[in-house]
Amino acid sequence: MPYAVGLQAAASALLHAGFPTQFTLAIVIFLLIMHVISCFEQEQPDAPKTLPGHSLSAIHPFFRRRFDFLNWGFHATGQSVFQFHLLRNQVIVVSGERARETFFAARGLDLEQGFKILSGALPTLKGVTSDLQNKARNIIYKRLATVQRNTSLSDLIPAILEDSRRIMEGWGSGGSFDPFEKVYELIFQTTVRSLTCSEIADDPAIVARLKVLYDKLDHGTTPATVLLPWLPTPAMLKKLWATKQIYDIVAHAIATREQSGVPQNDTLQMLLDSKDDKLIIVGFIMGLLIAGARATGTTASWLITFLGANPEWRAKALLEVQTLLSNYPLSQPTPNGSTSAHLATIPLEAWEAEMPVLDSLIRETLRIAQPHSAMRRNLGPDLYIENKRVPTGSYVIYPFSDVHLDPELYPDPWKFDPSRPVDTKTPFGYVGWGGGKTTCLGTRLAKLELKMVSSLFLLGFQHHIVDINGKVADVAPKPDWNDIHMCRPAKGSCYVKYEKLETQL
Ligand code: HEM
Missing domain, CATH: 1.10.630.10 (Cytochrome P450)
Known part of the structure; x- marks a missing residue:
């Protein structure tokens, strides 16, 4: 049973590894699972076109070179509305006169919740500066x-x-x-x-x-x-x-x-x-x-x-x-x-x-x-x-x-x-x-x-x-x-x- 022995050895090595290794591995597995799930998701016909490339690749440019990244998104999809994912979060980017009319008027669109996940620079104290009633x-x-x-x-x-x-x-x-x-x-x-x-x-x-x-x-x-x-x-x-x-x-x-x-x-x-x-x-x-x-x-x-x-x-x-x-x-x-x-x-x-x-x-x-x-x-x-x-x-x-x-x-x-x-x-x-x-x-x-x-x-x-x-x-x-x-x-x-x-x- 060479596989079982191999798995056993790996499991035992993992159990004896330090917390940082176990923790990093847990994160990697978590991200992999999310990736696999996202591969099986079907794009709906009325869904905005999705950015090419892997969802993980959007993270760095979104936070570090946002202007270039968003411009590239409009260019790469050839659309005035496109979407990408930040981990499991679906993010839709809109442009144009009609889009901004809807955007600024829509009652269901919430600033605080949007700001929290996409920006996050505010000091977060639950009930004090975030998740305010x-x-x-x-x-x-x-x-x-x-x-x-x-x-x-x-x-x-x-x-x-x-x-x-x-x-x-x-x-x-x-x-x-x-x-x-x-x-x-x-x-x-x-x-x-x-x-x-x-x-x-x-x-x-x-x-x-x-x-x-x-x-x-x-x-x-x-x-x-x-x-x-x-x-x-x-x-x-x-x-x-x-x-x-x-x-x-x-x-x-x-x-x-x-x-x-x-x-x-x-x-x-x-x-x-x-x-x-x-x-x-x-x-x-x-x-x-x-x-x-x-x-x-x-x-x-x-x-x-x-x-x-x-x-x-x-x-x-x-x-x-x-x-x-x-x-x-x-x-x-x-x-x-x-x-x-x-x-x-x-x-x-x-x-x-x-x-x-x-x-x-x-x-x-x-x-x-x-x-x-x-x-x-x-x-x-x-x-x-x-x-x-x-x-x-x-x-x-x-x-x-x-x-x-x-x-x-x-x-x-x-x-x-x-x-x-x-x-x-x-x-x-x-x-x-x-x-x-x-x-x-x-x-x-x-x-x-x-x-x-x-x-x-x-x-x-x-x-x-x-x-x-x-x-x-x-x-x-x-x-x-x-x-x-x-x-x-x-x-x-x-x-x-x-x-x-x-x-x-
Ligand atoms: C030159 C200075 C400022 C500029 C250009 C500015 C601009 C803006 C803009 C563009 C928004 C809307 C954001 C969005 O739609 O995403 C906004 C919202 C807001 N600003 Fe300012 N702001 C300024 C200064 C201030 C100051 C001094 C305060 C408070 C002391 C303040 C408090 C707020 C608040 C509370 C909101 C959110 C409103 C809501 O939730 O409906 N701003 N600001």
Whole structure:
């Protein structure tokens, strides 16, 4: 019985092998079984065409070179809707006007579930930042609306400007920096200010620590941490640890406030006064901080970059800010004649309604440098997009590049041109702030932060873009949409060269 002996020997070797070997073998067998099952699955006639190649081969490009991968998918299948598998998850990618109309309107398509499996960069705490009950999610969104009421936003104006002044002072009289680090850092601070509390926002060391932890979550997101979250890989353990540390910082700030018994005028106080469950408060801060800081930080970094590479738009934006200042003169001089103090007296309505140049600059920045793919899970019932069935339980992706880089809608799509006419006829012809059932719930706050930070920077500094050799670049680098967070150009390829002006920040 040579076979039995062989099997026995193999079984005994396996039993005596260490845990890592047994574990790896279990994974390999699991993947093989899934592969065999998928080979027997029949493609239905109304199913989207499947990408050629093995399902495992999609994992790496989907997570690491998403823009190229999705474009290749449309090309390789020759279809506007195609599908592929990420392990056992069916993922359908859609494009075109009719598809996005259905996508943005469909009631069964759920953002949170889609985001969880396909992106996974958020700190995952069941019931706190993920798997939220509808009720908890609604409360969090309601509180976010409260943060953006006129009175609360107006109260935030001086605080955000003061944070910006302090950080810009630290940049000294001139030099160069990587905007994707320095501007992002500044926005992280202003977002912490807007969404948390003075205990955290007033302490630069804690803010810096939080940023490091959130960066760890972003960079520690690997295909395994997303697709096999139960697998204790080193990356997963690091993510868990970072999430716990973020949780501790937030929980400590809440406890400090409660013990002090001294109320403050900030978001944490509003949350505590609303008598929400502690887990909701933690969920609000942990979840929204990362969503808000990343999107706003990316946009601000690119906005400053585009302004530096487009002197004529820089001049227009500066003139707009100067006009705003002269339209709202000081009734009495600020203590040290500071620009930030003067800007802080400008009413919210003026920031929102009297800055058309900055509005179009932000709009164009989002069109060209927001590498977002909207992701959803179909919670049911089955639906059809472009006559292709999207079964209950499957995932659907709509890449924003489909509309924002469409040469029919935006001729010469990679050109940064804020004077492009606003097309109001094409359905969802612009989705920079989302569309249909899912629009950004932080738009007011984000726009205000972007306008205040760029205004103070324009008034306080002269700047332009240089390449790695310090040579002036009159064309901004091309956003790399394969970087799914910031579409950051190659590290070190672009710097902001700046010089402090006489103006008192
Ligand atoms: C420049 C900054 C920002 C941009 C460009 C942006 C963009 C977007 C977009 C495109 C969506 C829809 C996503 C999709 O359909 O897949 C979205 C959703 C959302 N955004 Fe923002 N966002 C920004 C800042 C913020 C901030 C500061 C907050 C909160 C403080 C925030 C909170 C949200 C929330 C809660 C949703 C989900 C809405 C829902 O579930 O219906 N965003 N955002």
